[in-house]
Amino acid sequence: MLDIAEDLRHWLAEGRDFAVATVVAVGGSAPRHPGAALAVDAAGTAIGSVSGGCVEGAVYDLCQQALRDGQPALERFGYSDDDAFAVGLTCGGVIDILVTPVHTSSPLREVLTSALTAAADGKAAALARIVCGPAELQGRALLVHPDVHPDAPYEGGFGAHPELDRTVAREARAFLDAGRTGTLEIGEQGSRCGAPLTVLVESSAPPPRMIVFGAIDFASALVRVGKFLGHRVTVCDARPVFATAARFPEADEIVVEWPHTYLERTEVDARTVLCVLTHDAKFDVPLLALALRLPVAYVGAMGSRRTHLDRNERLREVGVTERELARLRSPIGLDLGARTPEETALSIAAEIVATRRGGSGVSLTGAHTPIHHDVSRSQSPVRRVGAVA
Template sequence: MLNIADTLHTWCCEGRPFALATVVHVTGSAPLPPGTAMAVDADGNAVGSVSGGCVEGAVYELCQQMLDERGPARRARFGYSDDDAFAVGLTCGGEIDVLVQRVDPAAMTPLACALDEVVQGRPTAIAHIVDGPDRFLGSTLRVVGEGGADDGTIAGLRAAPEVTAQARALLRAGRGGRVEIGGDADTCPERVSVLVHTQAPRPRMLVFGAVDFAAALSQAGSFLGYRVTVCDARPVFATPARFPHADQVVVDWPHRYLAGTEVDERTAVCVLTHDAKFDIPLLRLALSLPVGYVGAMGSRRTHERRIDLLRETGVPEPQLEQLRSPIGLDLGARTPEQTAVSITAEIIADMNRRSGVPLTQLTGPIHR
C-alpha cells in the first residue's frame, strides 16, 4: 500500500472512508508484487493499481461493494482464463490474491498513524494481517524506527508481540515480506499470515574515486533510490559542484572514511580509483564488512595485480570471491554513462541473487 501512501494519508486526514485492495499473494507471473494496492473512496475516485490494468475494473467494483455494504474484509482471486480471452483474468498467466477491506479513518488509528510516519519519510513498517480468522483479517500494527512508539496490540490476538517483532526485524533488514505466525495451541492457537510493508531508510551507495565515472554512477545510484556518497582524498576533485547528484561528497582517505561510517547488508561499495595506495586498504576493509556488494574498477591486469596484493595483506579466499572485479556486467560499455548502467545492473542482479543472463536464455517465472 506504500505505493499510494500519500493519497491514503490525505484521505485519512480528511476523514474520508475508502476501500483498500491489496495484493497479498502472487502465483506465477504477475505484473505487480505483493503489497501493491489500489484504493477507491466514497465518491468513486480511484488511485493505484493491483495488476497493471488486467483486473482493475473487477477490483474497482469489489471496492465499491465494500464501501456500500460495510462488510468485513474478504479475499478474491484472479487468474488467467483460457476459455474467454475477454474474461476477467491475468493475461500474463499468473494468479493474484487480493484482500479488499473498508477503511474508516476514525476507527483505523494504527494505519492512519503509520501513513503519517510514512509520508514524513520516517522508517516505518505496517504489519497487515492478510489471512487467518475473519475477526483479524485486515487488522494492522504500526512499527516505527528507533525511538518511535509502536501500536503493539490487536484486540484478541495473542500473537501481536510476535507480529511486532517480525515486522521490526524486516524493517531493520530494509525489506518487506510475508510471515506466518501462530498455530501453537499452547501459546497462540490462531494462525495468521502477515504482510509487512516497510519504508526503510534509503540504502547507501559509497563511491570511492572522484572521477567522471563516479559522476555518472552517482546519478544512476540516486535514480535507483540510493543515498549516494562520493569520497576521495583529493580536495581539488572531491567537490559538490562536480557531483550534483550525490547526497554527500567527502574529502578523506577512502579506508578511513569507510571505517567510520555506517553500512549494512544493503550497502553497495564501488571502488573506481584503480590506484593501489587507495584500493588495497579500502578493499581489505570493505570485504570484511557485512555489505551487500563490493566492486572495483580496472583492467584484467589491474584486477590480477590487485588480487595478489590483497592476498599478501592476508585477505582470505572466501572474501576475495565476493569482490566484483572488473566491476559491472558485460554490456560493451565505454562511456561513463554506459558504465554506470553496467555497474548498477550488476548491483541489482547481485542484491537479488540473480544471474544477469538475458531472460530470453532462461525458462520459468520471471519474478521469483
Template sequence: MLNIADTLHRWCREERPFALATVVKVRGSAPLPVGTSVAVDEDGNAVGSISGGCVEGAVYELCRQVLDDRGAPQRARFGYSDDDAFAVGLTCGGELDVLVQRVDPGTRPYLATALADVVEGRPAAVAQVVEGPEELLGGMLCVDAAGGIRHGPLTGVLRREVGAQAWSLLRAGRTARAEVGGDAETCPERLSVLVHVHASRPRMLIFGAVDFAAALSQAGRFLGYQVTVCDARPVFATAARFPHADEIVVDWPHRYLEQAEVDTRTAVCVLTHDAKFDIPLLRLALGLPVGYVGAMGSRRTHDERLRLLSEAGVPEGQLARLRSPIGLDLGARTPEETAISITAEIVSRTNRATGLPLSALAGPIHAGTSS
C-alpha cells in the same frame, strides 16, 4: 499499501473511509509485487494500481462493494484464463491473490501515524493480517523506526510476535509475508501477516571522484540510493562535479568507511583503481556486512589486486565477494554506459538474479515474487 501512502495519509487525516485492495500473494509472473495496493474512497475516487491495468476494473468494483456492504474483508484471485481470452485476468500468465477491506480511519489512528512517518521519510512498517481467523483478517499493527509497536487489534503474545516480525523486516528493509501463531502460546490458528515496509534509502558509497563516478552517482540516485562520493583529493571531490550525489566527502576512503553506517543493502563501488587507495579500502569493505562490493580495473589490475589483498590477510571467502572487474558485460565504454553496467550488476545481485537476458531463460520473469 505504502505505494499510495500520500493519498492514504490525506484520507486518514480527513477521516475519509476507503476500501483498500492489496496484493497479498503472487504466483508465477505478475506486473507488480506483493504489498502493492489500490484504494477507493466513498466518492468513488481511486488511487494506485495492482496489475498495470489488467484487472483494475474488477478490483475497483470489488472495492465499491466492500465499502457499501461495510462487511468483512474479501479475498479474490485473478489469473490468466486459457478458456476465455477476454475474461478478467492477467495477460502475463500469473496469478494474484488480493485482499479487499474497508478502512475507517477514525478507528485506526495508528495507521495515520505510520503513514505520516512514510510521507515524511521516516522508516515504518505496517503488518496486515492476510490469512487467519475472520475476526483478525485485515487487522493491522504498526512499528516505528525504534521498534515501538503502535496499537492495533492484535493483543498479548500475538501482538508481540507480529511486532517482532515487523521490526525484523523493517531492519532488513524488505516487504514480505511472515507466518505466526499455530500454537497455544500465541494463537491456536496460524496467521499469515504481510508486513509493508518503508525503510531508509539504501546507501551507495562511491570511492574515486572520477568521470565514471559522476555518471554512477546519477544512476544510483535514480534507483533510490543515498549516494556518497568519497575521494582524498579535494580538487576533484566537489559538489560542482557531482550534482547528483547526496554527500561529497574529502577523506581517505578506508578512513571514511571505518566510521560510515552500512548494512546489507549498502553498495560499495571502488572506481579509483589505485592500490594505495584500493587495498586498505577493499580489505575493510570485504569484511563488512554490505550487500555489494565492486572494484573497477582491468583483469590484470584485478589479478594484482587479489594478490595484494591476499598478502594483506584477506581470507578466500571474503575475496570471493569482490565483483571485479565491476559491472556486467554490456560492452560499455562511456561513463554513462559503464554506470548502467554497474547498476545492472547491483540490481541483479540484490535480487539474486542471473543477469542473463530474459529471452534466454524459461519460466516466470518475476520468479522471485512467487510465494
C-alpha cells in the same frame, strides 16, 4: 500500502474516506510484489497499482464496493486458460489482494497514519494486518518501530487475545530487521492455539545506501542511476577539487575524505552497495581490504583486467583471503559492451540488480530461466509461527 505512503498520508490529513487494495501474496510471473497497493477514494480518484494493469479495473471496483459496504475482502486473481482476456493475469501469475475500507470513523486511521508517516519520512516501521481469519478481525492492524519502549512495544492492536498482539509484534520486528515484507500464519491466541490467522507484515525501511568512491565522470552517471534505483547515494573522494556539489548535484551526500577512513566510520548494512571507481592503488587497496570484510550486499571495483590482477596481488599482500577476494566484482559491471559513462553506469547497475535478485545476466531471449529469480522474496512465503525457520 507503504509504497504509496505519501499520497495516502495526504488523504488521511484531508479527512478522505478511501479503500486500499494490497498485494498479499504472489505466485508465478506476477508483476507486483507483496505490499504493492492501489487506493481509491470516495470521489473515485485512484493511486498506485497492484498488477501493472492486468486487473486494475476489477480491483478498482472492489475498492468502491468496500467503501459502500464497509467490509474488507480477500480476492485471488489468476490467469484463465479458457479465456485469456478474462479478468486475470495474462502473464501467467496469481496474486492475492486484501481490500480494506478506511472511513473517517475507522479505528484503523490512527495506526495507518503513524505507519504512513513513518514510511513517507523514510523511517523504519512494520505494519501487520490480519489478512485471513475471523471476519471481525480481518483488516485490523498493529505497528511496530525498531526502537520501542518496553511499556509500548506497538501501536494499535487486533482486539483479540492479548498474546496474539505480542507475538505478532515480535514477528513483525523480525521482518523489519530483515527489511522484508511477507505473510505469517499464527493461531488466534498467539501460538498454535485457536483458529489459524494469516497476517501480512509490510516493512518500511530507509533507502539502501550506495557509496561511490572516486569523483570521476563515470561516478556522475552512476549517481543518477543509483538514485533512479532508489538508493541513498554518497560520493566520497579525498580530492576536494573533484568532490563538489556542482559536479554531483543529485548525490545525497558528498564526502571529502580518504575512502577507507570514511568507510571505517560510516554505517553500512546488508543492503549497502560499494562501488570503487578510484582506479588508484593507494585508494583502492586499503579501501577494498576493509570493504571485503564488511557485511554489505555488493563490492565492485573499476579497472582493466590487468589492473584487476595487480590489485588482487596487492590485496593478498595485505592479508585479504581468497574467500574475501571472491566477493569482489572486478572488473565492475556486466558485459554490455559499454563505453560511455552512462552505459558503464547501466552495466554496473545491472550487475547490482542481478546480484540482489539472483539473476544470471544473460539475455532472456532463448533462455529457460525464470524471469523473476528472487522467489524467496517476491512470492512472499508464509512463515508459520512455531515452525522451524
